[in-house]
Amino acid sequence: MADSADAPLKKTPLHASHVALGARMVPFGGWNMPVEYSGITAEHNAVRTAAGLFDVSHMGEVEIAGKGALEAVQHISCNDASKLAVGQIQYSALTTPEGTIVDDLLVYRFGPSHFLLVINAGGIDKDVAWITARAKEAVPDVAIVNSSARYALIAIQGPKAQEILQTQTAIDLAAIKYYWFAHGEIAAVRGTVSRTGYTGEDGFEIMIPPAMAPTVWDALLQAGKPHGLIPAGLGARDTLRLEAAMRLYGNDIDETTTVLEAGLSWMVGWNKPEFIGSDVLHEQKLHGTPKVIVGFEMVDRAIGRHGHPVFHNGQQVGVVTSGTQTPFLKKAIGMAYVPPSLEAPGTEIEIDIRGRRAKAVVVPLPFYKRPK
Amino acid sequence: MSSYPADLKYTREHEWVRVDGATGIVGITDFAQQQLGDVVYVELPEVGATIKQGAVFGTIESVKAVSELFAPVSGEVLEVNSDLKDRPDHVNSKPHDTWLVKVKLTNPGETASLLDAAAYEALIAK
Numbered sequence: 001m002a003d004s005a006d007a008p009l010k011k012t013p014l015h016a017s018h019v020a021l022g023a024r025m026v027p028f029g030g031w032n033m034p035v036e037y038s039g040i041t042a043e044h045n046a047v048r049t050a051a052g053l054f055d056v057s058h059m060g061e062v063e064i065a066g067k068g069a070l071e072a073v074q075h076i077s078c079n080d081a082s083k084l085a086v087g088q089i090q091y092s093a094l095t096t097p098e099g100t101i102v103d104d105l106l107v108y109r110f111g112p113s114h115f116l117l118v119i120n121a122g123g124i125d126k127d128v129a130w131i132t133a134r135a136k137e138a139v140p141d142v143a144i145v146n147s148s149a150r151y152a153l154i155a156i157q158g159p160k161a162q163e164i165l166q167t168q169t170a171i172d173l174a175a176i177k178y179y180w181f182a183h184g185e186i187a188a189v190r191g192t193v194s195r196t197g198y199t200g201e202d203g204f205e206i207m208i209p210p211a212m213a214p215t216v217w218d219a220l221l222q223a224g225k226p227h228g229l230i231p232a233g234l235g236a237r238d239t240l241r242l243e244a245a246m247r248l249y250g251n252d253i254d255e256t257t258t259v260l261e262a263g264l265s266w267m268v269g270w271n272k273p274e275f276i277g278s279d280v281l282h283e284q285k286l287h288g289t290p291k292v293i294v295g296f297e298m299v300d301r302a303i304g305r306h307g308h309p310v311f312h313n314g315q316q317v318g319v320v321t322s323g324t325q326t327p328f329l330k331k332a333i334g335m336a337y338v339p340p341s342l343e344a345p346g347t348e349i350e351i352d353i354r355g356r357r358a359k360a361v362v363v364p365l366p367f368y369k370r371p372k
Numbered sequence: 373m374s375s376y377p378a379d380l381k382y383t384r385e386h387e388w389v390r391v392d393g394a395t396g397i398v399g400i401t402d403f404a405q406q407q408l409g410d411v412v413y414v415e416l417p418e419v420g421a422t423i424k425q426g427a428v429f430g431t432i433e434s435v436k437a438v439s440e441l442f443a444p445v446s447g448e449v450l451e452v453n454s455d456l457k458d459r460p461d462h463v464n465s466k467p468h469d470t471w472l473v474k475v476k477l478t479n480p481g482e483t484a485s486l487l488d489a490a491a492y493e494a495l496i497a498k
Contacts, residue, residue, distance in 0.1 A: 035409075035436070036409055039464075040410050041435065044435075238436075239435055301457075302413070302415070303412070303413055303433055303438075324435055325412035327410070327435060354431065354438075
């Protein structure tokens with residue numbers, strides 16, 4: 001974390017709402033955040049069957065604008081931003097010269113020469129310094145602004161999300177395709193709505209000015225109540241994203257894992273011009289990687305979690321990056337790095353859980369795919 | 373608000389024991405289950421194993437966290453609550469009625485070092 005342990009925790013503009021709702025608050029990435037309200041299981045299942053409302057205002061935003069903006073984004077991130085139309089979004093990563101990951105992010109194309117990057121809360125200072133230094137070495141004439149304080153971010157996720165949100169906005173939500181966005185008013189507040197999320201479910205993320213966040217939050221909470229919407233915290237966000245096999249920065253991906261090792265080759269712009277780390281990624285695409293991320297399901301009754309060593313034939317071969325008992329699938333699942341020779345689904349592995357070896361089996365990712 | 377039964381004795385690590393003759397019945401407190409969140413898995417010793425007051429005798433896992441269980445009393449495990457395999461959530465819904473293990477007390481005098489309900493409530497109020 002960039003923040004020292006002594007630094008006071010930051011509060012989102014919805015802090016008072018969380019406290020009033022009885023949330024259990026925990027420190028996360030330098031922020032005081034709600035981990036759960038009614039319980040992770042209930043919140044998780046609400047998102048899978050109805051809807052959940054998340055405060056994700058801790059996420060950072062960086063804007064890149066000016067004549068060289070596209071070139072700058074292309075240089076610092078691995079996906080091909082030239083493919084983005086205005087109004088479109090892509091998942092991408094800031095890469096190191098080694099092809100490893102400084103942060104993962106969403107790239108919004110606000111205008112032909114205006115991009116907004118949504119980055120992880122724990123990395124805002126690090127990312128802004130990195131983006132500024134690395135973008136300017138490629139394109140001296142570009143503006144890079146940390147606009148994290150200008151946006152609150154609320155996610156409404158679940159099969160009922162569109163129906164609920166539509167009651168509060170004139171934006172035609174059905175017309176917003178997956179990974180596209182539109183500007184407009186939500187609960188009479190000017191903002192931006194994108195069809196994105198971190199739950200594996202249909203849903204939207206809403207960017208609004210911080211001062212208006214409680215207005216939008218309360219309106220959605222009220223409008224959603226008859227549809228089964230409940231507020232959901234970071235705990236459910238983590239179990240939901242894990243069922244969907246979405247990577248968590250700091251757990252599954254970091255500066256020691258390359259984009260290919262993380263199984264994210266689909267988000268590399270293979271045909272775009274050279275970018276930071278592109279030579280390593282092209283080389284790995286050709287010759288493979290020493291390790292690769294896999295999904296696993298526990299066979300024995302136990303839960304493999306972040307940091308637990310993975311064994312095969314008595315040898316330690318890797319480490320678990322994320323793991324939990326999932327509330328919806330009701331299985332103990334996780335992700336781990338192992339040598340590519342062990343990546344085939346069905347491969348038996350063992351996980352050392354506090355000194356005891358528990359059997360697990362490699363399974364395909366994602367664990368959960370929403371019904372269409 | 374939660375209430376802490378007067379017939380239980382409590383540890384500072386948030387386990388309880390109910391002494392029934394020579395048997396100690398062990399569980400975790402309402403405060404503990406609130407802190408853990410939804411319990412999904414409880415790992416307990418086998419019948420016949422011995423547990424020692426103050427030592428770890430198992431682990432309890434919620435969706436989010438893993439926590440060690442500390443024995444409130446020493447004894448030989450007589451029975452393990454097998455219902456928890458299918459309904460670990462009972463630890464959340466009725467913590468003071470959901471026992472984890474029953475032990476044959478080897479040192480009944482040990483309970484003197486545990487907290488009574490009033491002292492435990494004072495501890496968690498801090």
